[in-house]
Amino acid sequence: xxxxxxxxxxxxxxxxxxxxxxxxxxxxxxxxxxxxxxxxxxxxxxxxxxxxxxxxxxxxxxxxxxxxxxxxxxxxxxxxxxxxxxxxxxxxxxxxxxxxxxxxxxxxxxxxxxxxxxxxxxxxxxxxxxxxxxxxxxxxxxxxxxxxxxxxxxxxxxxxxxxxxxxxxxxxxxxxxxxxxxxxxxxxxxxxxxxxxxxxxxxxxxxxxxxxxxxxxxxxxxxxxxxxxxxxxxxxxxxxxxxxxxxxxxxxxxxxxxxxxxxxxxxxxxxxxxxxxxxxxxxxxxxxxxxxxxxxxxxxxxxxxxxxxxxxxxxxxxxxxxxxxxxxxxxxxxxxxxxxx
Ligand code: ADE
Ligand code: ZN
Numbered sequence: 001x002x003x004x005x006x007x008x009x010x011x012x013x014x015x016x017x018x019x020x021x022x023x024x025x026x027x028x029x030x031x032x033x034x035x036x037x038x039x040x041x042x043x044x045x046x047x048x049x050x051x052x053x054x055x056x057x058x059x060x061x062x063x064x065x066x067x068x069x070x071x072x073x074x075x076x077x078x079x080x081x082x083x084x085x086x087x088x089x090x091x092x093x094x095x096x097x098x099x100x101x102x103x104x105x106x107x108x109x110x111x112x113x114x115x116x117x118x119x120x121x122x123x124x125x126x127x128x129x130x131x132x133x134x135x136x137x138x139x140x141x142x143x144x145x146x147x148x149x150x151x152x153x154x155x156x157x158x159x160x161x162x163x164x165x166x167x168x169x170x171x172x173x174x175x176x177x178x179x180x181x182x183x184x185x186x187x188x189x190x191x192x193x194x195x196x197x198x199x200x201x202x203x204x205x206x207x208x209x210x211x212x213x214x215x216x217x218x219x220x221x222x223x224x225x226x227x228x229x230x231x232x233x234x235x236x237x238x239x240x241x242x243x244x245x246x247x248x249x250x251x252x253x254x255x256x257x258x259x260x261x262x263x264x265x266x267x268x269x270x271x272x273x274x275x276x277x278x279x280x281x282x283x284x285x286x287x288x289x290x291x292x293x294x295x296x297x298x299x300x301x302x303x304x305x306x307x308x309x310x311x312x313x314x315x316x317x318x319x320x321x322x323x324x325x326x327x328x329x330x331x332x333x334x335x336x337x338x339x340x341x
Contacts, residue, residue: 002298009339010298010307011291014331016097016314017090017279019223019246020290021142021172022079022122023070023103024282025086028054034072042072054285059204059255060174062285070106074113076121083125089283091133093291096328097320098137100126101170105144108158109151115158123165136324138167140198143186145171145178152186160193167319168196170223171213175205180212180219187217196220196319198246203257207231214243221246221317226257228274229265239273244317249296250288251281261300270306277314278307308332308341 026034028050035042044050056062073079083100090098102122107113122139129135141159143152159166169190171183180199187197199213203224210228213219222228225245228235238245247266252258258265269276278297280290288296294307315328 002295006298006304007291007295009304010294011093013094013291013294013308013311013335014096014328015094015290015294015311016099016277016318016320016328017095017290018099018221018244018277018314018318019101019248019279019281020086020098021101021103021282022082022086023066023073023106025089025284026069026073026082027085027284028069030082030085031069031072034074034078038072038074038078040072040074042068056255056285059257062255062282063174066282066285067106067110070103071111073107073111076117076124079118079121080125080128083122084128087125087129087133087135089289090135091129093289095135095290096331097315097318097324098135099140099167099319100137101140101142101172103142103144103172104155104159105147105151108155109147115155116162119159119162119165136320138319139165140168140170140196141166141190142170142172143183144173145183146174149182149186152183156186156189163193163195166193166195168198171199171201171217172223173200175200175203175209179205179209180217184216187219191218198223200224202227203252203255207234210234210238214238220244220319224248224252224257226252226265229268235269235272235274239275242275244275244277244313245269246279246317247276248279248281248286249293250283250286253296254286261296264297264300266297267300267302275313275317276310277317278310279314304339305341308336 199219200223201213202210221244283289
């Protein structure tokens with residue numbers, strides 16, 4: 001059991017969130033409200049029926065529900081509301097800067113929405129969040145790796161005129177059988193846009209996908225990266241080169257990537273000198289926002305000192321301008337003093 005003082009201290013600790021899918025913040029009640037508002041028929045008609053769907057055996061079983069509920073998002077206002085709901089919770093979790101994934105291939109190519117509808121709504125929500133809470137950040141356009149490559153190219157065509165409003169490119173969805181090598185051209189194009197590059201790798205897929213994300217896609221951070229534990233040489237390289245991993249402990253537990261929090265490799269990664277960060281991935285699905293992910297590590301014996309260092313890593317691993325990083329480190333230092341660290 002984690003005491004209330006520790007829980008509150010971690011919720012107020014200044015931090016960056018670097019691995020968060022905005023669609024993964026769609027809470028079941030909001031999905032039902034949007035379904036009603038937009039006339040979308042879901043297979044689940046009440047909250048209890050819907051909540052009974054949140055037992056996952058692997059990544060795919062989660063993605064099935066995640067994509068089903070995404071159909072309830074229809075209008076610019078829906079995307080603005082979703083973003084603002086997340087940033088309100090993020091603020092209560094001590095998030096000061098957030099770099100946020102979105103999956104436009106699904107909204108546009110599968111669900112028939114306009115690219116600008118999605119982007120405008122999300123950016124509006126972020127602008128309000130910045131004004132209301134002082135949370136900075138940006139959007140990372142994530143390529144859905146199990147959709148056809150034409151849809152990825154089409155989305156990049158649509159994004160090109162608005163490239164200055166997007167921070168980077170990512171790679172997500174069902175990993176095994178969809179290796180980084182397939183996306184070399186799309187990531188090269190994104191680099192020409194001036195975007196940062198990150199990729200999910202080694203969540204369910206092998207360590208070789210992590211190496212390919214680094215060597216072929218020039219990923220600057222690896223999202224998850226947990227299977228790097230199977231490749232000592234790669235682990236040493238990532239530690240030496242300071243490549244950040246965006247770890248998501250509650251996600252890994254709920255998707256059965258690890259079967260017990262005590263088996264999570266974050267403590268080993270830290271011992272080996274890897275720059276880990278802590279994030280929530282899809283908090284509406286995995287039982288907690290980012291502070292709960294830090295709290296989960298207290299429950300396996302991690303010290304407050306280490307957790308504060310992890311928050312420091314989240315600042316260093318972000319794509320925030322240097323002046324903003326300096327400001328966030330100062331906020332973290334103030335928090336440390338207040339908590340006797
Ligand atoms: N899309 C949303 N969450 C994801 C995850 N954990 N892994 C891969 N793709 C995702
Ligand atoms: Zn993810």
